[in-house]
Amino acid sequence: MIENALAGNRKYWLWISALLVLIVIGALFYMRQLTYGLGVTGLSRDVTWGLYISQFTFFVGVAASAVMVVLPYYLHDYKQFGKITILGELLAVAAVTMCMLFIFVDMGQPARVMNVLLHPTPHSMMFWDMVSLSGYLLLNGVVAFTTLSSDRKGVATPHWVKPFIYLSIPWAVSIHTVTAFLYSGLAARPFWMTAVLAPRFLASAFASGPALLILLILVLRRTTGYDPGAAALGKLKTIMTYAATISVFFVLMELFTAFYSGIPEHREHFEFLYAGLDGQSGLVPWMWVSVILMVAALSMLYSPRTRVGNQVLAASCVCIFISLWIEKGMGLIVGGLVPSALGSVAKYQPTMPEWGIVIGIWAIGSLMVTVFYKITVGVRSIS
Amino acid sequence: MTITRKQFLMFAAASLAGAAGAKVVSGAEVVREIGKKDGKRWAMAVDFQKCRWDQGCNQCSAACNRTHNVPNLPNKAQEVKWIWKEKYQTVFRQESDVVNPTLTSHPLSLLCNHCSKPACTKVCPTGATWKREEDGVVMMDWHRCIGCRYCMAACPYGSRSFNFVDPRPYVANVNPEFPTRTRGVVEKCNFCEERLAKGQIPACVENCSERALTFGDQNDANSDLRRLLASRYAIQRQPELGTGPAIYYLI
Amino acid sequence: MRERILIFGGIAIFLVLFTYPAWHAKAASTRANPPKLQLPVDAKECVAPISSMRAAHMQLLVDWRENAVRNGVRRVHASNGKGYDASLTRTCLGCHSRSEFCDKCHSYSGVSTPSCWQCHNESKPVSGRVQ
Numbered sequence: 001m002i003e004n005a006l007a008g009n010r011k012y013w014l015w016i017s018a019l020l021v022l023i024v025i026g027a028l029f030y031m032r033q034l035t036y037g038l039g040v041t042g043l044s045r046d047v048t049w050g051l052y053i054s055q056f057t058f059f060v061g062v063a064a065s066a067v068m069v070v071l072p073y074y075l076h077d078y079k080q081f082g083k084i085t086i087l088g089e090l091l092a093v094a095a096v097t098m099c100m101l102f103i104f105v106d107m108g109q110p111a112r113v114m115n116v117l118l119h120p121t122p123h124s125m126m127f128w129d130m131v132s133l134s135g136y137l138l139l140n141g142v143v144a145f146t147t148l149s150s151d152r153k154g155v156a157t158p159h160w161v162k163p164f165i166y167l168s169i170p171w172a173v174s175i176h177t178v179t180a181f182l183y184s185g186l187a188a189r190p191f192w193m194t195a196v197l198a199p200r201f202l203a204s205a206f207a208s209g210p211a212l213l214i215l216l217i218l219v220l221r222r223t224t225g226y227d228p229g230a231a232a233l234g235k236l237k238t239i240m241t242y243a244a245t246i247s248v249f250f251v252l253m254e255l256f257t258a259f260y261s262g263i264p265e266h267r268e269h270f271e272f273l274y275a276g277l278d279g280q281s282g283l284v285p286w287m288w289v290s291v292i293l294m295v296a297a298l299s300m301l302y303s304p305r306t307r308v309g310n311q312v313l314a315a316s317c318v319c320i321f322i323s324l325w326i327e328k329g330m331g332l333i334v335g336g337l338v339p340s341a342l343g344s345v346a347k348y349q350p351t352m353p354e355w356g357i358v359i360g361i362w363a364i365g366s367l368m369v370t371v372f373y374k375i376t377v378g379v380r381s382i383s
Numbered sequence: 384m385t386i387t388r389k390q391f392l393m394f395a396a397a398s399l400a401g402a403a404g405a406k407v408v409s410g411a412e413v414v415r416e417i418g419k420k421d422g423k424r425w426a427m428a429v430d431f432q433k434c435r436w437d438q439g440c441n442q443c444s445a446a447c448n449r450t451h452n453v454p455n456l457p458n459k460a461q462e463v464k465w466i467w468k469e470k471y472q473t474v475f476r477q478e479s480d481v482v483n484p485t486l487t488s489h490p491l492s493l494l495c496n497h498c499s500k501p502a503c504t505k506v507c508p509t510g511a512t513w514k515r516e517e518d519g520v521v522m523m524d525w526h527r528c529i530g531c532r533y534c535m536a537a538c539p540y541g542s543r544s545f546n547f548v549d550p551r552p553y554v555a556n557v558n559p560e561f562p563t564r565t566r567g568v569v570e571k572c573n574f575c576e577e578r579l580a581k582g583q584i585p586a587c588v589e590n591c592s593e594r595a596l597t598f599g600d601q602n603d604a605n606s607d608l609r610r611l612l613a614s615r616y617a618i619q620r621q622p623e624l625g626t627g628p629a630i631y632y633l634i
Numbered sequence: 635m636r637e638r639i640l641i642f643g644g645i646a647i648f649l650v651l652f653t654y655p656a657w658h659a660k661a662a663s664t665r666a667n668p669p670k671l672q673l674p675v676d677a678k679e680c681v682a683p684i685s686s687m688r689a690a691h692m693q694l695l696v697d698w699r700e701n702a703v704r705n706g707v708r709r710v711h712a713s714n715g716k717g718y719d720a721s722l723t724r725t726c727l728g729c730h731s732r733s734e735f736c737d738k739c740h741s742y743s744g745v746s747t748p749s750c751w752q753c754h755n756e757s758k759p760v761s762g763r764v765q
Contacts, residue, residue: 038530039547048532048545057424108530108545108567115509124535126508187502187624188539264476300603341541342473346460376609515706524703525753549752557755559723565752580708 001152004378005371019363026360029353038108040353043365046346047337051354052106054329056099061181061201063095065209068239074165080235083228086376089144091213094368096137101361125181132175139168151381176201184333191269191336200250206243207325210236211317218314224377237313241301244320248294273335278345283334286326293323389525424519425574426601426629428611431491436468443492446590453552463544465572466494466587474620491632495542495572496620497521499627503534519629520574530567539624543571603632669742672734681712695722722754732756
């Protein structure tokens with residue numbers, strides 16, 4: 001199967017080489033972080049989680065979104081998704097791998113990571129997060145690999161894969177719920193401790209995941225001619241649109257409870273994000289860009305002139321993806337930690353090593369997706 | 384007897400799952416009930432009106448830093464502190480300042496509250512921090528900590544610090560009796576548990592010349608601490624969160 | 635035919651290189667030189683028999699550590715009936731010198747230097763007899 005990924009044109013190899021360069025740069029920055037400590041980042045005693053954990057939180061959503069293509073096909077016989085389910089599952093594998101890497105580079109003592117499994121702590125949501133992410137990786141890996149192998153051999157997928165596929169559906173929901181539980185159970189952080197956090201996570205996941213999937217499909221169609229069909233793309237667009245709408249609704253609900261109740265500990269985090277607090281307004285432009293992008297995307301997707309057909313599809317996907325990346329990434333994590341428990345407003349700005357490592361991990365995920373999709377297209381075009 | 388490859392693989396997977404399951408079950412932390420009959424609960428009262436932080440005194444934090452090799456880092460954003468000063472109005476933000484105006488700008492000492500229902504121990508994924516049942520001290524195991532900083536996110540009091548860099552170069556005089564820490568682990572006030580084991584009181588309490596800090600067993604109705612708490616009105620930090628802190632601020 | 639020579643020649647060179655650690659010492663006619671350790675002068679016996687310490691001192695340290703840190707058991711009774719403080723710095727380094735004893739064997743045998751010293755302190759240097 002791998003031989004499909006080793007045959008490509010010039011553009012393909014240029015892309016692969018560029019990714020490898022970014023990975024090496026990321027690895028070098030990480031080695032520096034290992035030697036010196038997390039002091040190379042912009043993290044502080046008040047803002048202890050930042051870029052790394054924000055990327056983890058966002059990409060868990062992308063990983064969970066595979067359920068949005070698996071569920072209709074397997075539970076509702078929506079056959080139009082036939083050529084997409086494998087792409088969703090493979091995207092999930094790459095996204096979960098990225099998530100685990102983001103957590104790994106965030107740890108102060110990464111060599112001790114196995115302590116989480118050697119000394120299980122069922123009372124800690126982080127323990128369950130590790131369990132559920134590992135399980136999800138395994139599930140999707142097994143399902144995707146078996147499907148591709150069977151395709152390559154020209155036989156139907158074996159029956160024993162079905163239970164795994166059915167299991168991956170609630171499991172996808174659970175990985176993102178557990179990740180939300182990491183935050184929503186903390187009495188210390190009123191910005192996070194809200195019952196709507198898990199539903200919010202799921203809604204934004206089911207918007208950002210399909211957005212990325214659509215973009216990847218458009219790229220695939222342009223570069224390889226692999227076409228899942230207009231119906232599938234249209235349905236994905238619908239899912240993305242309504243999930244994004246629900247996500248926006250949830251954010252508006254949060255804004256209401258925070259500002260109407262007026263409780264300082266609840267209100268101040270939103271003030272910091274959208275207006276600035278105590279002279280710190282570094283995130284304000286980002287948050288408003290996120291709002292503008294989302295409004296633009298939803299206008300494109302709902303407006304009668306553009307909602308039918310696919311002219312605005314790519315643009316709206318890019319807008320939704322970036323908007324949610326900001327809001328669910330840095331907006332959520334840094335917003336939750338500023339102001340601190342004592343009300344102090346710290347400045348957090350990711351440093352170059354942080355960005356280098358993050359870009360390196362993105363490159364690893366992109367490399368995985370590239371190789372997986374190349375194999376898929378190669379296998380499917382033969383069969 | 385012949386077995387197919389499929390049967391062999393299923394058997395191997397079942398054995399592996401069984402072995403892993405056994406490890407998980409045996410490795411699960413057992414809640415320690417020893418000392419429950421002792422029922423000790425170490426606590427501290429801070430009479431901050433005696434505190435002279437604002438006049439340049441820092442005996443408590445200097446003693447703690449000396450005893451425990453707490454580093455003095457130049458980058459204050461990534462500092463490590465076990466006991467430190469804050470103003471009353473920062474700590475008790477929602478208290479009205481009309482009631483007693485002189486209180487609001489008074490400094491007081493903040494440290495780990497050694498809660499009875501700690502938020503930090505609940506979230507630790509490795510059990511590197513836990514509450515000792517026999518005396519209520521919230522402990523740290525620096526050998527096991529993976530530096531995920533979840534405990535820091537969970538603590539409502541901001542009591543915990545992370546070693547962003549190797550602290551050793553920033554410890555002026557290493558106390559050989561107590562280890563330093565390494566980069567990548569979280570640390571906090573440990574109620575001087577190594578001194579408590581030898582029957583001594585915490586270093587901060589011992590070194591406060593104004594006797595602003597009182598230490599004792601809050602479950603012992605006859606202790607100095609309890610008598611002090613009975614005679615003065617005390618408030619605690621964010622008691623509504625249900626953490627059950629053991630630090631009392633005397634009004 | 636030519637390829638056969640190259641192939642077998644390559645395999646032979648590989649085997650020679652692969653087994654280098656096994657024959658190098660013999661070929662250079664040198665004997666293994668175990669490090670000269672500085673043994674403590676004051677203490678007559680260790681907390682456990684030397685044979686068991688040689689085999690399992692790291693396990694003993696880990697057991698002491700887990701018991702002291704997690705169970706608050708700071709005083710242990712050794713097989714010789716004596717009581718010891720379960721402390722790396724006070725007990726072990728009270729007799730042994732880290733650089734003249736622990737590090738010597740660890741670097742000689744290439745067993746990764748334990749990360750103990752990142753945190754734990756060394757007590758005052760110990761003068762002792764050299765083995």
